[in-house]
Amino acid sequence: MYQSYLQFVFQSPNMQKAFNNPYTYSDWDSKSDCCDWYGVKCDEKTHQIYSLSAANGDLSGPIPPQVGDFPYLQEIDFHNQPNITGPIPFVISKLKNLRFLMITNTGLTGPVPDFLGQMKNLDFISLAFNSLTGTIPRSIGLLPKLGVLRLDHNKLTGPIPDTFGEFKGTDFYLYLSHNQLSGKIPASLGRKDFGYINLSRNRLEGDASFLFGSGKTLQELDLYRNLLEFDLSKVKFPKSLTFMDNGFYSDGNDSPRVPNV
Known part of the structure; x- marks a missing residue:
């Protein structure tokens, strides 16, 4: 019965309209599994849908509301979809088992x-390469399993939430570049051992020296084109660091600094 319901959902006009490539989705036939x-x-054992890509x-068009009708869904991967429009729908909040959310390079708008x-x-x-606006919710920093957060290449404003120093995952990826974020980088980020x-x-403005540290496992750090200024001569670089942005310079007094750019 559940399989029949899923087939009904996939065959609904909204889903058919959204998944509009008749060649790619020619096998979306209610007569087949x-x-x-x-x-x-x-899932091979339960036959429940766990991934939709x-x-x-x-x-x-908008992400169809039927996406929220798959309670066992763990993965959503919609990338390189420039014709997706509208906001991220609230129905996604129904997916309590969702582990992987990728909606990138689309026309998504809203917060x-x-x-x-x-x-x-x-x-x-x-959620990179979209047109998302507004501030970043503090609540995202409290997700207990999060290991990768990409909100880069949007139109986000306001500060980086101080809760971003509470991320639990190791070797964490944090990409917030190409936005309009402002204010100081929260000192709480210095307590977290990020990977990237x-x-x-x-x-962004002010100090960022606390992101460094000889005991950290930071591998890549890019702070280029912000309003940061701090003394690099007092920074202890992680041995693991393999890439750092090229926005650093020497002021002629052997005191390298991050310029205001």
Whole structure:
């Protein structure tokens, strides 16, 4: 019965309209097992759908509300979908088992929804290369399993939440570049041992020396094109650091600094 319901959902006009590539989705036929359909993955034992993916222009219009009708869904991967429009729908909050959320390079607008901070199983969030606006919810920093957060290449404003120093995952990826974020980088980020940080091309100001440290495992750090200024001569670099942005210079007094750029 559940399989029949899923097939009904996939065959609904909203889903058919959204997944608008007749060639790619020619196997989305109610007479066949939906677990065999393109972009759909099911658990081998339970036959419940756990993954829904679509790439390279197959979607158009708003994300259909039927996406919220798959209670066992763990992965959503909609990337390179420039014709997706509208905000991130609230129905996604129904997906309590969701672990992986990727909606990138689309026409998404509106805010980063606060309800994402209540989805405790999320370990990967990428909403990069969209047109999202507003501030970043503090609640996202409290997700207990999150290991990757990409909100880069949007139109986000306001400060970096101080809760971002509370991330639990090791070797954490934090990409917030190419936005309009402002204010000081929260000192709480210095307590977290990040693996990769990209805060470049924002309007951040003040000190960022606390992101460094000889005992940390930081591998890449990009702070380029902000309003930061601090004394690099007092910084202890992690031995693991393999990349650092090229926005550093010497002021002629053997005191390297981050310039105001």
